[in-house]
Amino acid sequence: MKKYILYGLLLLQIIIISTLIFLFEQIDETGKEIMIQTKAFEYEPYVAYNSSLYVDYKINEIDQATWTIEDELDYNTDVYVLLKKDSDGLFQVSEVALEDIWSGVEGDRVVLQASYGYYDRDSKKHYVNYKLEELYNVPEATEWKQGDILNVTWKIGKWGQFKLVGMEKVN
């Protein structure tokens, strides 16, 4: 009997892994493409040994006027941010909520899950983290320097998957 349960377990492992691969391979066909803009590099950008680079996006900062959540949030609280495409093709923050109240949005709108950071009383801005801040496969020999701004294009899949499509210097 135990032998058959073991075979069942092996099969279950294969099914789990195959299902995950199948779901994540869909991103190229079903993923939604968004372009977001970074803030100007405060310092000389540093590409880490694993070809990754941390950037800050403009959508990381949300004005108090746009911030519609009344509760005071703890660090790392999950928030949902509705982004809307502007005339330049860049996605900007439109609304914020504690739950995904816009499920099924299509077209020029997209919902991202984020973690709450903190509120800066001086600038009256809330900081959130999308976990898109780490760019990967960044070529070591970029010509980016302090003050540069990038337009970063991501494909967003279901199940929390993100695929970096492109990075382009703006200024």
Add this chain to the structure above:
Amino acid sequence: MRRDIVERESGKWVEKAIITEAQREEIIVLYPEGTKQNIFALFAVIFISIGVLIFALSDLTFMPTMMKIVLLLAVSTGLYLVGSNFYVREERQDLKWKSYYGISFILIGYFFFGATLLVIIQDYHIQLFSAWPFIIWSFIGIILCHLFENKYMYAFSIIVTLLSQVYSAFSFSSFSYLLLLLFILGYVPIVYQRGTKSFSYYFSIGLSLQFILLSINEIENYYWMFVFILLMYLFAYFITERVFAKVLTAVSIWTVMLYRMFESFYVQESYVFDEMSMQASFFISLAILLILGIALNWRQNRLAMMDLILFLPVFMLPFPYVWVIVILFIYAVYSLLIGYRDGMDERMKLGIGGFVIANLTLYTQYAWDSINRSLFFIIGGIILFGLSVLLDRVRKKQLDKGEDS
């Protein structure tokens, strides 16, 4: 008792003509030779498992994702099959020298499966907002525990589940109720079935750690821990498996004593009470559980009623840190007296533990700067020595009375 101890001691009995050599041999036969274990194989598992995770996540980056996943999964499957063969053979042969090759291969296979999941998360750039890959990994571990009933399999699987909970708490600031449910539903039947001390300890310590995370990280009111641990303590009364019930009770009491120590420092910070919200649901739940505790102890073991003092919500009183120490001292002295009087080793251990914790708390709270450290421990020792002299006299009096009558 271990066979080697019986062999050694019974030799002396034969010398003193208490038993004959033939009787000695008959007694020794009653104690089968214990199985010796090859723990090197298990250390090998730990090293290889760490190596597997590092290898898969950083050294295999040159390989295409799909090839990597197929390779890791194939190795995992192969190791399970080889391990299972060894395991069955070792079980059948009832070897005196347990090599644990079988369980070692299975454990390495289990880590290869975990590595496969992590490679998928890494290579497909999945942004995690919950610990779902770890829930899958833990679930597979529970099935393996049911298949291969071995304490090391159980320990490693519990560690994976606990680390998943810790990861969820620290990375996403959220407690995974699904992991807690998996933990209870998955492991309780195994502990029940096996009824060994090691299994019971792994489970009980794991459960109390999860309750700490739930209280501090999720509910954010540290005092809820008392309800959860009291629940764990009372749960032991409904368990028919004796070893498991005993261990669960002991771990509950140790946890609450250590938590009291943490509480005595925590409640001294002024911001704690500013941020703390008093929840009526806590007081209602605690009151119900305390009444249930009194009712159960009244019926089964009135001496254990004093355990409930450890769960009282003293944080509402003025100077709560003082009350915490008072409670610990009352509990420790009571347990020492009762344990000593009735010759109950477990209660004595709890009493000594409570005494040491209360002393350490008191010392670090009030005397760290003023009293010499060595003097403090000497005073503690003298108090214990005094207690033992006092109890010896009481016992002697009782024995004398018994002889007279």
